[in-house]
Structures are given as C-alpha cells and as structure tokens.
Amino acid sequence: MNVTVLGDGAWGTACAALLAHNKHKVLLWCFNQDVERSITLDRENATFLPGVKLPMSITAITEVEEALENDVVFQAVPVSHVRSVLTSCKPFARADHIWVSLSKGIESGSLFFPTDLIRDVLGSTTVCAAISGPSFALDVAQKQLTVVALAAEDEAVGALVQKLVESKFLKCELSDDLSGIQVAGAFKNIFALGAGFLKGAGFGCNTQVFFVLKSLRELEVLLGAVAGHAQSLYGPAGLGDIMLTCFSEQSRNMQAGVQLGAGKELKMVLASGISTAEGINTLVSVCALAQRLNIELSLCFALYNVIFKKASVSQILDVLRG
Secondary structure (H helix, E strand, C coil): CEEEEECCCHHHHHHHHHHHHCCCEEEEECCCHHHHHHHHHHCCECCCECCCCCCCCEEEECCHHHHCCCCEEEECCCHHHHHHHHHHHHHHCCCCCEEEECCCCCCCCCCCCHHHHHHHHHCCCCEEEEEECCCCHHHHHCCCCEEEEEEECCHHHHHHHHHHHCCCCEEEEEECCHHHHHHHHHHHHHHHHHHHHHHHCCCCHHHHHHHHHHHHHHHHHHHHHCCCCHHHHHCHHHHHHHHHHHCCCCCHHHHHHHHHHCCCCHHHHHHCCCCCCCHHHHHHHHHHHHHHHCCCCHHHHHHHHHHHCCCCCHHHHHHHHC
16 A cells, blocks of 8 residues: 655654555655655665665655645654644645554644644544554664554544554554543653653652652543543553653653753753653643643642752652652
C-alpha cells in the first residue's frame, strides 16, 4: 500500500522505516530540505536519526500536496507545529483520508490533544486513529521488539492501521479509547520531567518512584475527567510508556528534568539540544486543563511551581507526604 508520513524527526523517520519494512511504499514529508536531501542522496536522516540506513521504498518529499495523494497519513509532527502543518494540508485533504496521530502532547491555548487538533483544522468528521506507547525511535528503527497501543473509534479503521504497522518487531494492542491513550501519552512526559528533576536534585530512586506512583493517581483522575478508560492506564500507552520515559537515559524529558533539578536555568535547558522535551510545555497545558476541568492535580501544580516559579523542591515532597 502507498502511505504517507508527515514529519522528518526521529519518530516520523522510524515509522517510515517500519512501514517500508512491511513492504509499503512511503512518502516521507520533510519540513527540512536538508533532511530531504540527506535521505534522497544518502538514504539516511543524518540530522534526527543518524546511523540508520533507510529503504529505497521511502521517498523523501517537501510538498504537502504530493504527501496527501495517499489515503493513509501518519502524522508525526511535534504538537507545537501540528496546527500550522495541517493548515497547509487542508486544501488537499480528502474526506476518505485516514489520519494516524503519532504525536504526544497538548496544544497550548486550545488544550487539544492531537486527534482533536486534526479534527479542529480538517473537520469534525475526519477519520482518526492514534498510536502511543513505549517506543523510542532508534529502537523501532533497529527492529527491537516493541509494543504500542493503537486506538481508533471505528474498529475497521483500527484493523486497517494494525495491518499496516504490525510486524514481528512491533505489536499493537487495539483499543477504542482514543482520548485515553493520548492523555496518557502526554502525561507520561510530566512523569519523566518530575522524576528527572528529583534525580538531578540529588534524590534517590525511592523518591523518584514515589513521585511516579503519586503521578499515576493524578493521571487516573485526568483520564476520568476526559472519559478515558481506566484500563488504558495499565497498557502500553500508560504504564508501559511511563516506565520507559521515566527511567531511560534516552528520554529527553527525563534529561531535561535532571538538568533543571541540578539547577540549570529553564531558558538554558530550552535552548539546549534537548529542547524538544515535550514535558515542559505539557506541564503548563495540563495545569491549565486541570483548572478548566476543575480537578485537583496537586503534584502537577507543585512541579509547575518548582520549575516555573522557582519554588522550593519541598513543595513536591510535601505533596508526596500528604
């Protein structure tokens, strides 16, 4: 089948490689012309996924009109840029397109999750699915055995996307909880940011795990508020991704937390090579969402105060003790 991936980052490129391995012809839309040239000439995304040779069945392109010629579009653009990219796609979008979100996070201002954002720009009847779970891009590109959650409201859509992506290297757990897996996928970055902050501030594994356990309870509250399914908390998009993101050195969000906990200024962390850590923006959005939904997320607000208002780390410890 001919499919499209929007986004030339590590995850979009890894997804393109996965689809190509499954014998599909892939159009990989690149925001960066340097990435497009690197893939075309050297079969490698030297900027975001260096060292991984890409199959010839991946064609790197830069025109959205060409990208939307295919029926299935995997959207792997960072949440902060999704709206602008989708707006450029809108003139070429069709009613029969299936959009599969690979992004994790919440749009600032609107507080939309990725598929909400897709439907806000392209229309409320846009057919959507979402993939989320413990899936570092490099591991997927290197064909390490991986499990993800795949959610779609339409069972037939879920089955179609599963057939496209599943292989002996990647397994999908099907769900109809489109909201739940996206909430978990965004919230887990806050878990990692907080656990990393405590590590950087000199606290040991006991305290970091305590933070994660307490955060799980707050995620459960948020899932309930958005009509997500409780079982999503314990699947790949929930506990699976939390374990990976909080305790792996590959995690950008954990690394950002470590630097902040060690006393590095927020603006310096944002300007560093890990500026793509989604947890920093997600923390702001989740706190705003909690206020909108009138729910109590004490640990999130404590972490917000410590990171953005330079409050004492004792605020986090007080919530843990409470």
